Amino acid sequence: MPHRVLDNPEGRRFELPIEADAVAAAYYRMEEDVLVLIHTEVPFEYSGAGFATKLAEGVFAILRERQQKVAPRCAFMARYAAQHPEYSDLIC
Numbered sequence: 001m002p003h004r005v006l007d008n009p010e011g012r013r014f015e016l017p018i019e020a021d022a023v024a025a026a027y028y029r030m031e032e033d034v035l036v037l038i039h040t041e042v043p044f045e046y047s048g049a050g051f052a053t054k055l056a057e058g059v060f061a062i063l064r065e066r067q068q069k070v071a072p073r074c075a076f077m078a079r080y081a082a083q084h085p086e087y088s089d090l091i092c
Contacts, residue, residue, distance in 0.1 A: 005058025014062070016055040018043065024051045026059050026077065034069045034092050037077040056080040060087050 005016050016024040024046070027039040037059070042051045056077060063070050064087065071092045072078040081087055 005055060005062060007062060014055065014059045016051060016058060018046055018051055022046060024055045026055055026074070031071070034071050035063065036071045037074045040074050040076045052076055053080070060084065060090075063087070063090055 014026040024042040072081045
């Protein structure tokens with residue numbers, strides 16, 4: 001299964017399919033024009049395999065493409081953003 005991050009606006013989350021029944025997700029809410037990342041979740045059996053990082057890479061690539069302002073409130077996404085200054089112009 002390809003590991004491509006998709007936006008699921010109805011579920012208010014970005015999704016990274018792992019296997020047929022497993023998905024890593026980054027949940028968000030909108031506050032005016034800012035996308036607020038609130039929680040990142042990877043199924044326990046896949047933790048430590050790099051899926052959260054792949055998810056973050058895909059999320060920030062999508063946000064870059066959209067030129068979307070983002071407030072990473074999730075600890076993992078905040079750490080990722082801090083380690084990748086190329087996205088600093090998107091951070092609120």
